[in-house]
Amino acid sequence: MITAKASGKLYLAGEYAVVEKGYPAIIASLNKFVTVSLTQTKNEGTLNSNRFTDTLIHWTRENDKFQIDVRDSQLEFIISAINCVETYAKQLGKELNFYDIDVESELDSDEGKKYGLGSSAAVTVATVRALCKYYGLEVDNSIIFKISAIAHLKVQGNGSLGDIASSTYGGIIYYISPDKNWILEALHSEELNKIIHEPWPNLVIEKLNLPTTSRLLIGWTGSPASTSILVEQIAYSKSQQKELYSNFLTESKQCINHMKQGFINNNLKVIQDEVINNRRLLNELSTFTNVTIETPTLTQLCDIAIKYGAAAKISGAGGGDCGIAIVENDDSKIQQITNEWKTNNITLLDLKITDWS
Ligand code: PMV
Ligand code: MG
Numbered sequence: 001m002i003t004a005k006a007s008g009k010l011y012l013a014g015e016y017a018v019v020e021k022g023y024p025a026i027i028a029s030l031n032k033f034v035t036v037s038l039t040q041t042k043n044e045g046t047l048n049s050n051r052f053t054d055t056l057i058h059w060t061r062e063n064d065k066f067q068i069d070v071r072d073s074q075l076e077f078i079i080s081a082i083n084c085v086e087t088y089a090k091q092l093g094k095e096l097n098f099y100d101i102d103v104e105s106e107l108d109s110d111e112g113k114k115y116g117l118g119s120s121a122a123v124t125v126a127t128v129r130a131l132c133k134y135y136g137l138e139v140d141n142s143i144i145f146k147i148s149a150i151a152h153l154k155v156q157g158n159g160s161l162g163d164i165a166s167s168t169y170g171g172i173i174y175y176i177s178p179d180k181n182w183i184l185e186a187l188h189s190e191e192l193n194k195i196i197h198e199p200w201p202n203l204v205i206e207k208l209n210l211p212t213t214s215r216l217l218i219g220w221t222g223s224p225a226s227t228s229i230l231v232e233q234i235a236y237s238k239s240q241q242k243e244l245y246s247n248f249l250t251e252s253k254q255c256i257n258h259m260k261q262g263f264i265n266n267n268l269k270v271i272q273d274e275v276i277n278n279r280r281l282l283n284e285l286s287t288f289t290n291v292t293i294e295t296p297t298l299t300q301l302c303d304i305a306i307k308y309g310a311a312a313k314i315s316g317a318g319g320g321d322c323g324i325a326i327v328e329n330d331d332s333k334i335q336q337i338t339n340e341w342k343t344n345n346i347t348l349l350d351l352k353i354t355d356w357s
Pocket of ligand 1: 011014015017158159160163317
């Protein structure tokens with residue numbers, strides 16, 4: 001049996017701006033994983049996941065027609081990951097085989113509720129890793145990232161692919177998104193084998209460390225949100241607010257680059273100041289696009305943490321899911337924050353940043 005895993009992720013800063021090519025975000029990978037196992041079979045295979053039956057499926061309407069949002073279904077990502085790796089394997093002259101696929105995800109709550117920790121990215125990366133091992137393909141993290149990014153892009157289309165980078169590399173990364181149009185055009189005219197060995201315009205992935213004097217607290221609001229729908233709403237509104245949107249991008253870039261220096265210099269104060277700054281920028285984006293990013297529960301989560309000296313903001317697309325607080329490593333402060341979160345129905349998730357890859 002062949003097994004591979006990929007971690008869940010959490011955005012620390014840079015959300016929404018990072019969807020645009022050339023704009024950065026800082027993303028942490030967590031000690032919760034999706035594990036994919038493959039067992040060789042003959043003539044046919046099975047696909048089994050502990051999340052197929054109980055994951056929340058988002059639906060919407062298009063021209064009044066009920067439509068399931070396939071971007072929230074793990075199955076689509078698994079199929080796309082398999083297709084991409086097998087295309088690559090064939091280009092390298094490998095013979096395709098049959099296997100049973102077993103997917104085990106720790107990235108949703110026990111009731112199957114979505115935490116927003118990047119399960120679709122993790123399942124994509126874990127499937128790509130497992131299949132590359134299965135076919136004996138020599139791959140490093142850069143190739144795993146690129147195959148997974150293409151597989152993910154083909155299903156979701158509108159994300160930054162930062163979650164794919166986090167699930168591939170582990171730890172904390174400074175990430176700048178590549179030019180997605182370049183990738184899509186290249187896919188029309190070049191073989192996958194060639195594209196994944198080329199440098200991708202704008203793409204940057206660098207490792208960072210959280211200062212040892214600090215703790216990252218993750219609060220879960222209990223309400224799931226659809227990232228792709230929120231990103232779509234922002235994309236629609238930004239075309240009506242070109243100047244404000246362009247200022248948002250410039251300021252977000254400055255903020256994330258300062259924050260990056262805070263990580264490099266082990267300076268918690270700088271990181272905290274920029275977390276607060278990024279929260280303000282995201283709230284401004286929310287106001288001029290009229291899209292709810294920081295929900296009342298997320299505001300409460302942030303305000304409680306700030307009251308006890310932490311810096312706090314939403315994590316990811318907002319609209320629900322999680323918020324984060326970065327705080328000094330002081331047990332009494334941490335206790336006060338988590339107690340008050342609990343009284344307000346905000347669950348502290350017992351997760352740690354992990355550098356496992
Ligand atoms: O809600 P999440 O954790 O999936 O994060 C989304 C972050 C965005 O920047 C809003 C979108 C993206 O693809 O980067
Ligand atoms: Mg989210």
